Amino acid sequence: MRKFAPVFIAALVLLVSPLISVAVETRDPAEHFFHPSFELDLREELQTARDEGKKGLFIMFDNAECPWCAKMKANILNQVPVQDYFRKHFIILEVDTEGSDMITDFNGKQLRHKDFSLKHNRVRATPVFLFFDTNGKQLVKYTGATRNLNEFMWLGEFVVDDHYKSKRFAVYKRERKKAAQNKS
Secondary structure (H helix, E strand, C coil): CCCCHHHHHHHHHHHHHHHHHHHCCECCHHHHCCCCCCCEEHHHHHHHHHHCCCCEEEEEEECCCCHHHHHHHHHCCCEHHHHHHHHHHEEEEEEECCCCCEEECCCCCEEEHHHHHHHHHCCCCCCEEEEEECCCCEEEEEECCCCCHHHHHHHHHHHHCCHHHCCCHHHHHHHHHHHHHHHC
């Protein structure tokens, strides 16, 4: 039996190692999560979302000094399933809450990122995630980092599947957690 233990362990490692590498596959969120936008015009972004049959826009408000934003980018927004799911359903943009770059809002007014964040969307803490439909109507606002990948995916599903119309995200999240516990 002891002669076979090293062979068994080696075989087990060979079988499990491909699963581990698939489970942790990551990509740079700057390239694979956020859509590139040089001159941010939300009217054009809405039109692109309509043309591509997407649910709308997803905007992450963040800034360079935000540790929770960095955590989200390093641990959740870099995950391939997150990137693929959100890009399938949304045009994804990033707005710097302290930035002086210009943005054209849904009404065609140009203002700085920081003014769009604070004055238009009342973003005072980061990260903040805002979902807009293809007409520029705000659907959901979520403030803070999600606890994990599942919770972030649930947030996307909450909007995509229109659960926001009948319940708060906290209720939806409890339902999803309970369903996950019942499966195991």
